[in-house]
Amino acid sequence: MMVSGKYSVEELLSGYKLSVGSMHIAAVASHSALDVFDGAKDEGFRTIAVCQRGRETTYLRFRRIVDIPLILDRYADVAREDIVGRLRSLNTVFVPNRSFAVYVGYDTIEGRFPVPIFGNRYLLRYEERIGDKTYYKILDRAGIRRPRTYASPDDIDRPVMVKMPHAKKRVERGFFVAVDREDFWRKLRRLVSDGVINETDMSNASIEELVVGAHFNVNYFRSVARDEVEILSIDRRIQTNLDGLLRLTADIQLEIRDYFDVEMIEIGHEPATIRESELNKLFEVGDRFVKAAEEVEPPGVIGPFTLQLMVTPDLDIVVFDVAFRIGGGTNVYMGVGSQYSKLYFGRPISLGRRIAMEVRECIENDCLGKVVT
Numbered sequence: 001m002m003v004s005g006k007y008s009v010e011e012l013l014s015g016y017k018l019s020v021g022s023m024h025i026a027a028v029a030s031h032s033a034l035d036v037f038d039g040a041k042d043e044g045f046r047t048i049a050v051c052q053r054g055r056e057t058t059y060l061r062f063r064r065i066v067d068i069p070l071i072l073d074r075y076a077d078v079a080r081e082d083i084v085g086r087l088r089s090l091n092t093v094f095v096p097n098r099s100f101a102v103y104v105g106y107d108t109i110e111g112r113f114p115v116p117i118f119g120n121r122y123l124l125r126y127e128e129r130i131g132d133k134t135y136y137k138i139l140d141r142a143g144i145r146r147p148r149t150y151a152s153p154d155d156i157d158r159p160v161m162v163k164m165p166h167a168k169k170r171v172e173r174g175f176f177v178a179v180d181r182e183d184f185w186r187k188l189r190r191l192v193s194d195g196v197i198n199e200t201d202m203s204n205a206s207i208e209e210l211v212v213g214a215h216f217n218v219n220y221f222r223s224v225a226r227d228e229v230e231i232l233s234i235d236r237r238i239q240t241n242l243d244g245l246l247r248l249t250a251d252i253q254l255e256i257r258d259y260f261d262v263e264m265i266e267i268g269h270e271p272a273t274i275r276e277s278e279l280n281k282l283f284e285v286g287d288r289f290v291k292a293a294e295e296v297e298p299p300g301v302i303g304p305f306t307l308q309l310m311v312t313p314d315l316d317i318v319v320f321d322v323a324f325r326i327g328g329g330t331n332v333y334m335g336v337g338s339q340y341s342k343l344y345f346g347r348p349i350s351l352g353r354r355i356a357m358e359v360r361e362c363i364e365n366d367c368l369g370k371v372v373t
Contacts, residue, residue, distance in 0.1 A: 005111075009369040012116045016091045018363050020044045023091040024068070025118075025356060028075050029059045030099035032326045032352070035334045037065040039352025043360050048092060050078050052103075075103035079113045087115050093359060093372060096124060096325045116372035118355060119302045123293065123324040129163065129206035133297075135322035142292035144285055145318050147208040153188075156181040156207065161320075162188075164197055164205035166265070175264040177210060194261055211318045213310035216272055217329045219338070220286045221354050222301045224370045225361040229286045231279065232351055233338030235329030238268035269329035273339060274311070281317055285309075293324075302371050303358060304330075304351055326351055 017023070025040040026048035027033040037047045037059075046067040049059040052075045059066045068090075070083070077083060087094070094100075094117045101109065106125040109117070125133045139146045150156055159179045176191060178184035184207075191197045217237065221230040242264050245253060274282070289307065294300025301324065308321035330338070330351040337348025349357070362368040 006122065007114060007373060009116075009372060012114060012372065013369060015088070016116075018091075018368060020360055020363060023093060023359075023363070024048050024087075025095060025359065026050060026070075026087060026092045027095045027097060028078065028100040028103065029056065029069075030075070031097035031328055032330055033059070033097060034062065034065065035331050035350055035352035036095045036097070036326065036355065037062075037352070038334055039350050039354065040356045041065050042353050043356035045356055045359070048087070048090065050075065075099065076105070076108070079104060079108045084113065084115055092116070093118050095119075095355060096121065098323070098325070098328065101127070101325070116368075118359060118372055119304070119325060120293075120297065120299060121373045123297050123301065126297065127322060127324060130204055135324075138289065138292050138296050139319055139322070141296055142285075142288040144288060145316065147211050147318060147320050149209075150207040153181055153184050153207065156184055159210040160184070161208050161210045162205060163208065165201045166197065176262070191261055196261055196263065208320065211310045211312065211320060213312040213318065216274060216309055216311065217269070217327060218274075218282055218286075218307050218309060219327055219330055219351055220305050220307065221303060221351065221358075222290050222305065223358060224302060225358055225365060225367060229283070229290050230341075230344060230354075231282055231286065232341045232344075232349075232354060233330065233333055234272045234274055234340070235269040235332050236272045237266050237329070238270060239264045240267045241265075243267075266328060269332045271332050271339060278311065278315065278317075285317055285319070299370070299373070302373075303355055326355065 023045060024047060025045045027036045029049040029051040033049060040047050047065060048068045048070055049066045051059055051069055051071045053071055053073055056069060056071050059069050092115055094115050096117055096119060101124045109121050109124060126135050126138060128134055162176050162178060176187050178187055192199045215236055217235045218231060219233045221232050223230060242262055245262060290301050304326045306323040306327040307319050309317050309319045311317060333350045337350055342348045358371060362371050
């Protein structure tokens with residue numbers, strides 16, 4: 001099935017019955033899976049929820065949108081030969097989310113999971129900030145502004161945001177802000193002492209210039225069937241315990257600052273819009289990003305991707321994070337549809353439904369091989 005180190009699309013789809021009534025859409029039952037399943041059902045597909053034992057209740061209770069709950073001991077077991085065989089026998093297209101990438105792992109996804117994946121499986125690795133394959137490479141290729149990065153804490157010459165793995169919640173990242181290099185070492189030692197981060201993870205840390213501005217998650221969709229790059233929705237993160245601390249008055253924040261470490265763990269999202277004059281810039285940035293990704297990792301972006309960005313006081317756009325798959329914030333629009341999608345389709349749709357629409361249109365127009373890898 002492998003061609004030049006990558007799966008052959010022809011082999012991946014070999015033996016598949018390519019019709020909406022015969023095919024299933026699957027996802028790891030976490031992150032944005034409810035959005036995926038709800039959208040798939042709206043477009044007439046059957047669904048498979050790959051659940052980890054002990055975390056399946058949600059997907060059993062919302063039984064309208066889950067046709068087959070596949071309960072495994074570990075999410076990673078989805079790559080077992082027998083499970084892969086079952087998925088293929090059900091003509092399954094797999095939709096990746098963050099949990100799929102984290103729990104199954106890039107190496108397994110790229111080389112040991114012969115199930116058609118909607119999107120470019122080889123771009124998932126580029127969400128990281130270390131190594132040869134990072135989203136920095138694509139942003140730089142596209143000429144899109146991003147925060148300056150520092151190779152060493154000794155190079156810090158301004159306030160920075162430090163991003164590294166969380167010590168206990170490995171699916172999360174441990175973030176902290178340092179105003180200078182002395183503050184960096186002081187906070188690092190404190191967070192290590194409190195068990196929030198491990199000092200051994202410093203080699204996996206990214207130190208970025210702190211950019212202050214208005215924060216937006218812009219959820220794009222690169223459609224192969226329609227040959228366009230769409231902006232479907234915008235959202236903002238709700239983070240714990242940052243959200244709770246910001247709800248306190250400044251005097252209380254100062255009084256308790258030595259008792260709480262600020263953690264920016266994503267726990268929810270809220271809808272947002274942006275002034276219309278900025279949309280032109282967002283389309284330009286999205287188009288340049290798609291072109292650069294195609295040059296760096298062919299066939300490039302397929303389907304959903306998210307650019308997390310700041311808009312500065314000068315109304316410049318600075319991208320500080322990237323997702324090459326459906327993002328957590330899209331759940332805000334599940335069922336009711338996202339705010340910009342109506343401008344394309346005459347009705348609001350969710351990103352989960354947009355994925356299913358693309359799969360359906362490619363089945364009907366014989367282009368499914370161009371949207372799976």
